Amino acid sequence: xxxHEVWVRTAQEMNxxxxxxxxKLGFSPLKQPVTRAPKPPGRFFFDSNDVPxxxxxxxxxxxxxxxxxxxxxxxxxxxxxxxxxxxGLDFGREIDWHFDPVNNRRAPRTLWFRIPFLDFDTVGDxxxxxxxxxxxxxxxxxxxxxxxxxxxxxxELQAQWHSWQSANPYPYGINWASSLExxxxxxxxxxxxxxxxxxxxxxxxxxxxxxxxxxxxxxxxYLSYYFAPNTHLLGEAxxxxxxxxxxxxxxxxxRWRRLGWRIVQNEAARQVLPDGAHFxxxxxxxxxxxxxxxxxxxxxxxxxxxxxxxxxxxxERMAEALRAQSQAxxxxxxxxxxxxxxxxxxxxxxxxxxxxLATAAVVFHRPDFKAAAxxxxxxxxxxxxxxxxxxxxxxLPSELRPPASTRCxxxxxxxxxxxxxxxxxxxxxxxxxxxxxxGHGHADALSLQWIAQGRHWLTDPGAxxxxxxxxxxRFRGTAAHNTLEVDGLDQAEPAGPFNWGAKPAxxxxxxxxxxxxxxxxxxxxxxxxxSDPVIHRRWVISWKTGLLxxxxxxxxxxxxxxxxxxxxxxxxAPSREWPRARTFAAPDGAALTFAWAxxxxxxxxxxxxEWSPAYGASVPVFVLRYRxxxxxxxxxxxxxxxxxxxxxxxxxxxxxxVVYRYRGGADTLLILFQDxxxxxxxxxxxxxxxxxxxxxHAGEPWLLAxxxxxxxxxxxxxxxxxxxxxxxxxxx
Numbered sequence: 001x002x003x004h005e006v007w008v009r010t011a012q013e014m015n016x017x018x019x020x021x022x023x024k025l026g027f028s029p030l031k032q033p034v035t036r037a038p039k040p041p042g043r044f045f046f047d048s049n050d051v052p053x054x055x056x057x058x059x060x061x062x063x064x065x066x067x068x069x070x071x072x073x074x075x076x077x078x079x080x081x082x083x084x085x086x087x088g089l090d091f092g093r094e095i096d097w098h099f100d101p102v103n104n105r106r107a108p109r110t111l112w113f114r115i116p117f118l119d120f121d122t123v124g125d126x127x128x129x130x131x132x133x134x135x136x137x138x139x140x141x142x143x144x145x146x147x148x149x150x151x152x153x154x155x156e157l158q159a160q161w162h163s164w165q166s167a168n169p170y171p172y173g174i175n176w177a178s179s180l181e182x183x184x185x186x187x188x189x190x191x192x193x194x195x196x197x198x199x200x201x202x203x204x205x206x207x208x209x210x211x212x213x214x215x216x217x218x219x220x221x222y223l224s225y226y227f228a229p230n231t232h233l234l235g236e237a238x239x240x241x242x243x244x245x246x247x248x249x250x251x252x253x254x255r256w257r258r259l260g261w262r263i264v265q266n267e268a269a270r271q272v273l274p275d276g277a278h279f280x281x282x283x284x285x286x287x288x289x290x291x292x293x294x295x296x297x298x299x300x301x302x303x304x305x306x307x308x309x310x311x312x313x314x315x316e317r318m319a320e321a322l323r324a325q326s327q328a329x330x331x332x333x334x335x336x337x338x339x340x341x342x343x344x345x346x347x348x349x350x351x352x353x354x355x356x357l358a359t360a361a362v363v364f365h366r367p368d369f370k371a372a373a374x375x376x377x378x379x380x381x382x383x384x385x386x387x388x389x390x391x392x393x394x395x396l397p398s399e400l401r402p403p404a405s406t407r408c409x410x411x412x413x414x415x416x417x418x419x420x421x422x423x424x425x426x427x428x429x430x431x432x433x434x435x436x437x438x439g440h441g442h443a444d445a446l447s448l449q450w451i452a453q454g455r456h457w458l459t460d461p462g463a464x465x466x467x468x469x470x471x472x473x474r475f476r477g478t479a480a481h482n483t484l485e486v487d488g489l490d491q492a493e494p495a496g497p498f499n500w501g502a503k504p505a506x507x508x509x510x511x512x513x514x515x516x517x518x519x520x521x522x523x524x525x526x527x528x529x530x531s532d533p534v535i536h537r538r539w540v541i542s543w544k545t546g547l548l549x550x551x552x553x554x555x556x557x558x559x560x561x562x563x564x565x566x567x568x569x570x571x572x573a574p575s576r577e578w579p580r581a582r583t584f585a586a587p588d589g590a591a592l593t594f595a596w597a598x599x600x601x602x603x604x605x606x607x608x609x610e611w612s613p614a615y616g617a618s619v620p621v622f623v624l625r626y627r628x629x630x631x632x633x634x635x636x637x638x639x640x641x642x643x644x645x646x647x648x649x650x651x652x653x654x655x656x657x658v659v660y661r662y663r664g665g666a667d668t669l670l671i672l673f674q675d676x677x678x679x680x681x682x683x684x685x686x687x688x689x690x691x692x693x694x695x696x697h698a699g700e701p702w703l704l705a706x707x708x709x710x711x712x713x714x715x716x717x718x719x720x721x722x723x724x725x726x727x728x729x730x731x732x
Contacts, residue, residue, distance in 0.1 A: 008225050015221050016113045019171045030170050030214030038249035043302045044190075046386040048198040053387050055146050058379055065379045066147050072346065073144030076137050077156045082346065083131040084339035085617025095160065097133055097167045098174055100124030102616065103470075112176035118497060120467045123174060127339070127466055127615065133175045135164070135188040136345045142195040157192070158204055165211070170218070179222045180232040183239035184340075186215035190242055191343075213250045216243035220256060223263070230271065230280060230435060231288050235342075237263035238296045245303050261305065264296045268314040271435075276317030277411030281434040281441045282335025283325070283353065284463075290318045290356045291342035297363065298384050312364075319360040323372045324406045326354055327417055328425040329454030334413070336440040336476070337463040339615025343380045348614050350456070355380060362389050367399035405518045405542075407511055414511065416518040416542035421642060424452040426542055430506045430522040439498030443490040444481035445506050445524040446538040448550070450592070452642065456569035457592050458482055459621075462612030472497050475612060478526075484536045484552050485563045491526030491536075502529050509537070510690070516704050516721060517543040519691065532558035534632065539673070545697050547667055548640040549660075553675070556632035563627040564636060566594065570611055570621055581648045582606075584622065594624060595648040596638045597660060602628040641665065657682060661731070662695075668731050669695025679710075683730050686712040694723040701728055 001009070019029040046054060059066050075082065081089045089101045098107045105124025107115060117126040138157050145153040168175050175181065189212050193205055219240055224232040237260045244257030271279050271289060278286040293315045300307050325332055331353035341348050347355060354373050358381040361369035375398040382390055403417035403425070412431020418424045428448045434441030442460075450458035461480040464471055474480065478490045485491075493501035504526030512519040520540040527534035539551035554562055568584050572592065575585035580598055585591040596604070604626050610618040626636055639650045639662050648664035657680045658673040672692040674680045679688045689709030695702065703723040705711055711718045713727050 005226050012222055016111075016171070020111055023169070023171055028170070028214075030217050032210060032213035032217055033251045034249050035251045035253075041248060042245040042299075044194040044246060045298060045302060045384050046194075048194075050387050051146060051195070054382050054390075057377075057382055057390055059147065061377065062379055062382075068346070069140060069379075070144045070148050072137075072140050073148075073150075073153050076141055077152065081132060081137060083128065083137075084345075084348070085612065085614035086128070089128070089132075091132060095132075095163055095167075097164055098129065100126075100128045102128050103467075107174035109173050112171050112173060115174050115177050117174055117177045120469050125465060125467050125470070125616075126174065126177075129174055130178065130181045131340060131345065133164070133168075134181060134184040134340070134345070135161070135192075136184070136343075139188050139191045139195070140344075140346075142192050145199075146195065154196070154199075154201065158201075161204075161208075170214070176218070178232075179219050179224050179236045180228070182215050182218050183236045186212055186219065186239045187242060189215070190246060194246075209247060209249075212243055213247060213252075216240055216247075216250075216256050217252065219243075220252070220259065230440075231285055231292070233263065234267045234271065234289060234292050237261075237267065238292050241296055242299060245299060245305075261296075261300070264293070265308065265311050268293060268311050272314045272318055273408075273410035274317075275408035275410040275413075276314075276319075276321030277408055277413060277431075278318070279435040280335060281411065281429075281431055281438070282337075283331050283333055284337045285335065285440055286318065286322065287331070287353050287356060288338060288340075288342065290315070290322065290360075293318070294356055294359050294363065295342065295384065298359075315360070316364050316366075319357055319364070319366075319369060321408060321411075321413075322354070323357060323369060324404075324408070325413060325415055325425070325427055326372060326451075327401075327403050327415065328423050328451040330354075330451050330456060332413075332427045332449045332451065333456070333460035333462060334427075334429055334444065334449075335434065335442055335463075336466075337612065337615055338440075339463075343383075347378075347380075350613065351454075358393070359384055361396060362393050365396065367397045368401045370396050371398040371400035405513045409508075412506060412508070414520050416520065416540065416548075418542060418544045418546055420544060421546050422452050424450065424546065424642065426450050426540065426548060428520055428522075428538075428540055430508055430520075430524075432506070433492060433500060433503040437495075437499040438492070438503055439500075441500070442476040442481060443478045443492040443494075443500075443504075443526070444483060445491050445504045445526055446522060446536060447481040447483040448540065449482065450548070450640070453590070455571075455586075455590070457572065457590065457642075458640075459567055459569045459611060461567060461610065462618075463615060464610070464612040464618055465616055466497050468497055475610075479563065479565060480567070480609075482566055483564070484538070484554065485565065486527045486534050486536070486554065487530065487561050488563075489527070489530075491524065493529075502526075512706060514704060515544065516702055517541055517693065519704075521690075530556075530560075532556050532560070532632075534560060539691075541671065541691075541693065543667075543697075545667060546642045547662070547664070549637065549662070549671060550640070551635060551637040551660075551673065553635040554632050559629060559631045561627070561629050562634065562636070563625055564638075566624040566638075567609065567611070568592070568622045568624070570613070570619055573622060574606055576644055576646070578646065578648075580650070581645065582624065583644045584624070585644065591642065591644045593641050593643065593645040593648050593664070594638055595641075595645070595650045595662070595664060596626065596636070597650045597652040599628070599636070599652075601630045601634075602626050602636055639664070641667075655682070656680070666698040667695065669693060669697075670730060684714045684727065686710075694727065695731055696728065701725075
C-alpha cells in the first residue's frame with residue numbers, strides 16, 4: 001500500500017467506529033449544518049416551468065415510453081417490482097428493504113461494515129436488495145405523476161420514502177454497505193426533488209434536502225478510492241458534485257462540489273483508454289461510465305462550470321467507440337452486464353445501450369451520433385437537455401456514416417464491417433482481461449460476435465448474476481463464449497466472484513483492411529499454464545460480400561480436448577442440415593450457414609444453452625459446438641455466410657501450405673496459409689506471404705494478399721487485385 005492508501009483506509013476504519021459510537025449515544029453522524037449565508041441553489045437540468053413542455057414532448061414523441069412509465073407506476077403502487085431482469089418481485093406488503101425475494105434471504109440488521117454482502121448464504125444476492133434501495137422506482141412514480149396527474153403516485157412515493165427512513169437508521173443495515181449504492185439513492189432523491197418542485201410538496205421536500213445532504217456526507221467519508229476505484233468511485237463523485245452544486249445551503253456543499261468535480265475529471269483520464277473504451281472491458285460498464293460523465297458534464301454547463309477540453313475529448317471518444325462498435329444497429333455484449341442504469345433502470349437491455357448517443361449528439365453536434373441513436377431522443381435525453389437542447393436535437397441533421405472496419409488498439413476490440421448482402425459487423429475481442437483483477441471481464445479472449453440489422457446473430461452469453469452459487473462462473477467461463485476451449489478449462493482461472501487468477505495475454509499479429517476483405521490474426525497464452533502449454537491463434541477473414549472464415553489453431557505437443565463454441569442469438573434455431581454444413585434461421589427470415597472441412601477427428605453437435613438479456617434473466621438459445629481430442633498442433637476452420645446456402649462447402653486440400661477451398665452462392669475461392677513464415681510454392685504460386693486469397697465473386701475475379709508480400713505465378717510477378725486467369729483454374 002502507498003502512504004495515501006494507508007491513510008485513507010485507516011481514516012475510514014476510524015470513521016466507521018466513530019459513527020457507530022455516535023449512533024449508540026443518540027447522535028446522528030450524518031446530520032449536516034446549514035451555512036449562515038447560503039448561496040442561491042444551483043440549476044438542475046431543467047427549471048420547474050420547463051416541466052410541462054418536456055412532459056408534452058415525451059407524450060407526443062415517445063407515447064410507448066410514456067405508457068410504460070405509467071404502467072410501471074401502477075405495479076409499484078401494488079408493491080410489485082420489476083428489477084434488473086426480474087419481474088413482479090414481492091418484498092412484502094410492508095416493504096422489507098433488507099430482503100432478497102429471489103433467493104428468500106434476508107440480510108442481518110447490524111452495523112453496515114460488519115455485513116459480508118458478497119456472502120450469498122448470509123444475504124442472498126446483494127444486487128437484488130440494492131436495486132430496490134436505489135429508489136429509482138420512486139423517480140418513476142414522480143415521472144408517472146407528471147404524465148398522468150395521479151396524486152396517489154405521490155402518496156405512494158412519500159409512503160415508501162418514509163418507510164425506508166424508518167427501516168434504515170444509519171449506520172445499520174446492508175443499504176449503507178456500498179458508497180455507490182448510497183450515491184444512487186442520493187441522486188434519485190435529487191431527481192425527485194427537482195421533478196416535484198412547485199407541485200405543492202414543500203413539506204416533503206423540506207425533509208428530503210437534509211436527507212440528501214446526509215447521504216453526501218456519507219459518500220465524502222467513504223469514497224471508494226481503493227475498494228472499487230472504477231465506476232463505484234466515479235458514480236460517488238458524480239453524486240457528490242450534484243449535491244454540492246444543487247444544495248449550497250449546507251456548510252460542506254462547496255467542498256463536495258470541488259471534490260466531486262475533481263474526481264470526475266481525474267477518473268475520465270484514468271478509466272478511459274486512449275481509444276475511448278472503458279478499462280473494465282465491458283460494453284455495459286462502458287455505457288454506465290459514459291452516462292455518468294454526460295450527466296456531470298451537462299450539470300456543469302448548466303451551472304457555468306468550465307469543463308476542460310480534455311474532459312470533453314474523453315467523453316466524445318467514448319461515444320465514438322460506442323458508435324463504431326454498433327454500426328450494424330446494436331452494441332456488442334463483452335464482459336459483465338450489471339443490469340442497472342444511471343437514470344431509468346428499466347432501459348437495461350442490449351437494445352438500450354445506444355441511448356447516450358442521443359444526448360451526445362447534441363453535446364458534440366454530431367449528426368452521426370444522432371443517426372446511430374436511431375434519430376430519436378430518449379426520455380432521459382429530454383430531461384437532461386431541457387427545452388433548448390431538445391430544439392437543437394431537432395435541428396441537427398441525421399447522417400449515418402458508411403460502414404467502416406475499425407481498430408480500437410488499446411482495448412483490443414476489432415470491428416470487421418460489411419454492407420453486402422446486409423449491414424453486418426463482426427466484433428472480435430483481442431484486448432486485455434480488464435482493469436486490476438479483471439473483475440468484470442470474462443474468459444473470452446479471441447471470442448467474436450456477429451451483429452446484423454440491429455440484432456445479434458452470434459452473441460455473448462451476458463452475465464446472468466454475480467453470485468457464485470447461481471452460475472457466475474457458468475456465464476463468464478470460456479465455454480460460454482465464441483472461442484476455443486482447451487481440456488474443459490477456462491482461459492483464466494476464476495478466484496472469487498470479481499477476481500481472476502492467471503489471466504491470458506493477447507497479442508495482435510495481423511490487422512489488414514481492404515475494399516475486398518479484412519484480415520485479423522491474434523493469439524493468446526491463457527492455456528500456457530498447462531503441463532503441456534497451449535497457444536490459441538485465431539484467423540478471421542471477413543469478405544465485404546458477407547462471407548466470414550474463422551481458422552483456429554492450437555499450438556502444443558501433446559493430445560488435448562479441444563472445443564469451439566458458436567452461440568447463436570435468441571430466435572435462431574436449427575433449420576437445414578447437410579453433410580458438412582448447417583443453417584440456423586430466425587422467424588423473420590434471417591439465416592446463418594456454417595460450413596466446415598471434413599475431419600474425422602472433429603464432431604459437430606447442437607446444444608441447448610442460455611442467454612441472459614439482463615441481470616437475473618435467461619432464455620434458451622442454441623450452441624453449435626465442434627470438438628475433438630487430437631495431438632497438437634491442430635486446427636479447425638469454419639466458413640460462415642448469411643442466408644441459407646445449400647451448396648456451401650469448405651474443403652481442405654492436401655499438401656503444404658495449408659489450403660482451403662470454399663464454394664457457396666456466388667463465391668468460389670481459395671485461401672492459403674503459411675504458418676511458419678518463409679517462402680512457399682503451390683500449384684504455380686511462389687510467395688513469402690503468410691496468407692493468400694483469390695477467387696471469384698458474382699463471376700468477377702479478385703485477389704487478396706499483404707502489400708509487402710512477394711507474389712509470383714508461373715514465374716511472373718503478380719500485382720493488383722486481379723489473379724492471373726490461368727490461376728483461376730485451380731478453383732475448379
